[in-house]
Amino acid sequence: xxxxxxxxxxxxxxxxxxxxxxxxxxxxxxxxxxxxxxxxxxxxxxxxxxxxxxxxxxxxxxxxxxxxxxxxxxxxxxxxxxxxxxxxxxxxxxxxxxxxxxxxxxxxxxxxxxxxxxxxxxxxxxxxxxxxxxxxxxxxxxxxxxxxxxxxxxxxxxxxxxxxxxxxxxxxxxxxxxxxxxxxxxxxxxxxxxxxxxxxxxxxxxxxxxxxxxxxxxxxxxxxxxxxxxxxxxxxxxxxxxxxxxxxxxxxxxxxxxxxxxxxxxxxxxxxxxxxxxxxxxxxxxxxxxxxxxxxxxxxxxxxxxxxxxxxx
Amino acid sequence: xxxxxxxxxxxxxxxxxxxxxxxxxxxxxxxxxxxxxxxxxxxxxxxxxxxxxxxxxxxxxxxxxxxxxxxxxxxxxxxxxxxxxxxxxxxxxxxxxxxxxxxxxxxxxxxxxxxxxxxxxxxxxxxxxxxxxxxxxxxxxxxxxxxxxxxxxxxxxxxxxxxxxxxxxxxxxxxxxxxxxxxxxxxxxxxxxxxxxxxxxxxxxxxxxxxxxxxxxxxxxxxxxxxxxxxxxxxxxxxxxxxxxxxxxxxxxxxxxxxxxxxxxxxxxxxxxxxxxxxxxxxxxxxxxxxxxxxxxxxxxxxxxxxxxxxxxxxxxxxxxxxxxxxxxxxxxxxxxxxxxxxxxxxxxxxxxxxxxxxxxxxxxxxxxxxxxxxxxxxxxxxxxxxxxxxxxxxxxxxxxxxxxxxxxxxxxxxxxxxxxxxxxxxxxxxxxxxxxxxxxxxxxxxxxxxxxxxxxxxxxxxxxxxxxxxxxxxxxxxxxxxxxxxxxxxxxxxxxxxxxxxxxxxxxxxxxxxxxxxxxxxxxxxxxxxxxxxxxxxxxxxxxxxxxxxxxxxxxxxxxxxxxxx
Amino acid sequence: xxxxxxxxxxxxxxxxxxxxxxxxxxxxxxxxxxxxxxxxxxxxxxxxxxxxxxxxxxxxxxxxxxxxxxxxxxxxxxxxxxxxxxxxxxxxxxxxxxxxxxxxxxxxxxxxx
Numbered sequence: 003x004x005x006x007x008x009x010x011x012x013x014x015x016x017x018x019x020x021x022x023x024x025x026x027x028x029x030x031x032x033x034x035x036x037x038x039x040x041x042x043x044x045x046x047x048x049x050x051x052x053x054x055x056x057x058x059x060x061x062x063x064x065x066x067x068x069x070x071x072x073x074x075x076x077x078x079x080x081x082x083x084x085x086x087x088x089x090x091x092x093x094x095x096x097x098x099x100x101x102x103x104x105x106x107x108x109x110x111x112x113x114x115x116x117x118x119x120x121x122x123x124x125x126x127x128x129x130x131x132x133x134x135x136x137x138x139x140x141x142x143x144x145x146x147x148x149x150x151x152x153x154x155x156x157x158x159x160x161x162x163x164x165x166x167x168x169x170x171x172x173x174x175x176x177x178x179x180x181x182x183x184x185x186x187x188x189x190x191x192x193x194x195x196x197x198x199x200x201x202x203x204x205x206x207x208x209x210x211x212x213x214x215x216x217x218x219x220x221x222x223x224x225x226x227x228x229x230x231x232x233x234x235x236x237x238x239x240x241x242x243x244x245x246x247x248x249x250x251x252x253x254x255x256x257x258x259x260x261x262x263x264x265x266x267x268x269x270x271x272x273x274x275x276x277x278x279x280x281x282x283x284x285x286x287x288x289x290x291x292x293x294x295x296x297x298x299x300x301x302x303x304x305x306x307x308x309x310x311x312x313x314x315x
Numbered sequence: 316x317x318x319x320x321x322x323x324x325x326x327x328x329x330x331x332x333x334x335x336x337x338x339x340x341x342x343x344x345x346x347x348x349x350x351x352x353x354x355x356x357x358x359x360x361x362x363x364x365x366x367x368x369x370x371x372x373x374x375x376x377x378x379x380x381x382x383x384x385x386x387x388x389x390x391x392x393x394x395x396x397x398x399x400x401x402x403x404x405x406x407x408x409x410x411x412x413x414x415x416x417x418x419x420x421x422x423x424x425x426x427x428x429x430x431x432x433x434x435x436x437x438x439x440x441x442x443x444x445x446x447x448x449x450x451x452x453x454x455x456x457x458x459x460x461x462x463x464x465x466x467x468x469x470x471x472x473x474x475x476x477x478x479x480x481x482x483x484x485x486x487x488x489x490x491x492x493x494x495x496x497x498x499x500x501x502x503x504x505x506x507x508x509x510x511x512x513x514x515x516x517x518x519x520x521x522x523x524x525x526x527x528x529x530x531x532x533x534x535x536x537x538x539x540x541x542x543x544x545x546x547x548x549x550x551x552x553x554x555x556x557x558x559x560x561x562x563x564x565x566x567x568x569x570x571x572x573x574x575x576x577x578x579x580x581x582x583x584x585x586x587x588x589x590x591x592x593x594x595x596x597x598x599x600x601x602x603x604x605x606x607x608x609x610x611x612x613x614x615x616x617x618x619x620x621x622x623x624x625x626x627x628x629x630x631x632x633x634x635x636x637x638x639x640x641x642x643x644x645x646x647x648x649x650x651x652x653x654x655x656x657x658x659x660x661x662x663x664x665x666x667x668x669x670x671x672x673x674x675x676x677x678x679x680x681x682x683x684x685x686x687x688x689x690x691x692x693x694x695x696x697x698x699x700x701x702x703x704x705x706x707x708x709x710x711x712x713x714x715x716x717x718x719x720x721x722x723x724x725x726x727x728x729x730x731x732x733x734x735x736x737x738x739x740x741x742x743x744x745x746x747x748x749x750x751x752x753x754x755x756x757x758x759x760x761x762x763x764x765x766x767x768x769x770x771x772x773x774x775x776x777x778x779x780x781x782x783x784x785x786x787x788x789x790x791x792x793x794x795x796x797x798x799x800x801x802x803x804x805x806x807x808x809x810x811x812x813x814x815x816x817x818x819x820x821x822x823x824x825x826x827x828x829x830x831x832x833x834x835x836x837x838x839x840x841x842x843x844x845x846x847x848x849x850x851x852x853x854x855x856x857x858x859x860x861x862x863x864x865x866x867x868x869x870x871x872x873x874x875x876x877x878x879x880x881x882x
Numbered sequence: 883x884x885x886x887x888x889x890x891x892x893x894x895x896x897x898x899x900x901x902x903x904x905x906x907x908x909x910x911x912x913x914x915x916x917x918x919x920x921x922x923x924x925x926x927x928x929x930x931x932x933x934x935x936x937x938x939x940x941x942x943x944x945x946x947x948x949x950x951x952x953x954x955x956x957x958x959x960x961x962x963x964x965x966x967x968x969x970x971x972x973x974x975x976x977x978x979x980x981x982x983x984x985x986x987x988x989x990x991x992x993x994x995x
Contacts, residue, residue: 012889051947074911077968087979109894113887139944154955
């Protein structure tokens with residue numbers, strides 16, 4: 003029964019992946035990709051990675067899907083030209099040959115992976131008590147490999163700076179995205195009034211519970227960002243101009259707080275990002291608390307994209 | 316005290332990043348001033364790390380969070396890291412001085428996009444490179460590579476034109492393909508050995524299928540980001556289209572990041588897994604890069620494109636050291652050849668930055684960079700042309716440049732291990748480099764038909780920054796002579812050496828004569844050769860060819876590691 | 883065949899499918915899509931490796947699972963940057979083809995704008 007479920011899942015996933023690659027219309031391909039992302043969430047559940055499943059559903063399927071749908075709609079006019087450039091059959095056969103070669107090599111590697119599998123789970127279990135959190139993944143992300151999490155927040159910020167740097171000069175400092183019309187009786191406005199309070203509570207809960215159970219700041223921040231995007235799309239609020247100091251201050255507050263906590267650790271506990279005994283949980287919570295608004299803003303702003311109009315409302 | 320000096324490793328990464336974060340909030344002219352203030356701070360940190368290393372003689376190690384690998388992440392700085400940290404810091408400071416003229420936000424004036432973005436991205440590139448040099452964990456290195464790509468790509472399209480946006484997108488997509496292959500290899504390594512820490516992996520790794528697959532995938536992914544021939548699809552339009560200061564950062568520094576990782580991977584993670592045949596292929600690609608890059612550079616009409624193709628050729632040099640660095644037991648060792656390769660990298664970084672800066676000044680002054688119309692520039696802008704000429708001489712390996720010393724070291728190793736074909740490549744490569752240097756110099760030294768119209772006066776400070784870097788590269792041999800065995804460099808001013816230099820110039824002039832593009836048809840057969848090279852290059856720079864080449868190379872590398880493995 | 887191996891092989895196939903799309907389809911948006919498919923294949927492989935490392939009362943090795951979360955976020959930022967670039971290119975140049983004329987035939991610029 004379980005085997006049939008997994009085999010069925012794999013078949014569906016491969017089918018959707020092929021669809022995403024070969025579908026004629028980019029819009030259809032993106033829709034297939036979103037379904038693919040949702041099925042991947044199930045794969046993570048089968049692989050006992052609930053935190054990853056939450057992240058995949060939120061960011062991999064949800065935000066990425068929204069981003070790609072927006073792009074597919076905007077780029078409708080460019081499809082014909084691309085179709086004319088399709089390579090001939092010889093190139094496609096060659097491409098297929100090298101792709102199959104890579105797949106076969108990887109499959110061979112999967113089959114010769116060592117048994118028993120080398121794992122760091124016992125090490126994590128042994129040292130988790132010092133980090134004072136109950137979720138082993140949180141202990142890895144915010145204690146053992148906290149540097150990677152700091153760098154991850156910085157990667158997001160760099161991508162946002164890159165997106166902003168593309169602004170046409172005349173719109174610099176302006177608002178991202180187009181002004182959305184507000185239809186007071188429309189269903190979008192209704193949803194944008196009904197859902198955000200629920201979404202905000204859900205987001206904050208997921209962030210809070212991540213210390214001891216599956217969840218965490220990325221998943222929580224995605225839900226908050228989604229609520230903000232909903233409000234913007236319904237026209238209830240407008241995207242902030244990127245020159246606003248409060249916006250920029252909130253964007254850097256997360257990483258700067260993270261670095262500050264790290265420096266406290268350097269002074270009090272002997273190494274950057276170390277936690278003095280007894281202060282681990284409060285410091286971890288402080289980092290996550292500071293990162294939440296930063297992540298929410300970055301995720302939302304990346305979705306609305308490059309500024310396309312001036313500063314005035 | 317010890318902890319403080321090792322803490323410098325963390326500061327090297329944090330200083331540029333904190334500067335960027337605070338600069339983002341400050342905005343406008345204040346961000347730019349903060350960036351300029353951060354430059355000397357970073358330089359001091361890099362110098363501190365180098366000084367500590369020289370004094371203590373052992374690798375600096377810093378355990379982040381106090382957790383030791385395999386659970387935690389360690390930062391490590393050995394001689395290789397320290398030299399690269401210092402070299403990057405020096406070049407970034409020079410670029411900062413140079414870029415003040417191009418990217419200036421007046422105090423009190425509203426924030427302008429291009430200067431603001433440039434200064435933030437400069438700090439971003441710097442921090443990411445430092446992270447690449449000191450990180451000791453393969454996944455942190457993956458994040459560092461992505462940081463580097465995200466900082467470099469917006470620099471390409473800083474002027475917002477359609478062509479540069481296209482070049483930036485092409486660069487981003489190809490670089491992302493490279494990152495994915497790298498990550499795939501790292502994942503396989505974790506699956507096989509249970510750790511991503513470089514020194515722990517070195518102890519656990521064995522020559523077996525998982526290691527071969529990982530080595531092949533990671534190497535090829537990094538080669539795509541370094542634009543080694545034939546994976547150079549994205550480099551020429553990206554580096555030529557970027558503003559001059561950005562081109563200097565991209566050509567001199569960004570490509571060194573992924574090159575450094577190839578060195579780390581081959582020398583420190585997998586010295587017993589990579590085989591001589593695979594190293595020969597790597598250097599073979601390098602040799603092809605030197606030839607094709609130099610010939611196509613000769614055929615360019617625009618100066619910035621010539622310099623960009625010159626980068627492709629010089630990147631080839633960086634990979635010649637691999638087959639020469641094996642010891643008698645068939646393992647890669649940290650020795651004289653690695654020092655030579657490092658010297659080559661630093662010489663190239665300084666010289667190429669100087670060259671792009673000079674080319675940028677010419678473009679700004681004349682309003683164009685057509686090589687054929689550069690007559691009289693030498694008289695109008697002597698300092699700039701001097702900077703260009705000295706950079707060219709440094710790249711050619713004229714005494715006493717760093718490239719000269721590096722070449723000597725590698726020639727010594729090549730004759731020592733009987734690999735005569737690399738001797739030929741090393742000696743011949745200089746002729747190819749001389750070709751395009753002579754081409755440009757001949758054009759700028761020509762007498763103009765009328766007075767030269769200068770559209771804009773260029774900043775003297777910028778010219779001096781370019782000249783300073785060029786002189787650095789030309790005199791690098793003096794700085795490096797300490798750690799290098801004395802017998803390698805026989806008397807550099809002996810008639811034999813000078814004769815070689817003269818021959819190189821002559822050979823270069825002949826190449827330029829035969830292959831360069833001119834208004835009237837050139838010498839028949841040679842001209843056809845030039846066109847053939849251009850067409851081959853254009854073919855390889857199409858997306859399907861380049862991406863198929865990417866995966867084919869991965870397969871080839873994997874097979875060569877399998878085939879050459881000890882029984 | 884146990885569950886991790888099944889999903890590991892699935893991951894290998896996903897990487898191959900995505901690589902084919904990356905090579906063959908000329909439209910950059912399709913390349914971005916293909917890049918995401920390859921990325922998810924790499925992640926599923928890592929997830930299978932994590933599952934194989936289940937021990938000490940946990941369902942999977944937590945270190946790869948934590949790294950996966952970072953990886954998914956990094957892949958999203960890459961997609962966001964690429965999409966923003968693509969939209970700008972389309973606005974600025976009208977066409978989104980990645981191919982360019984051979985550099986020797988590129989017209990030299992008339993001057994700074």
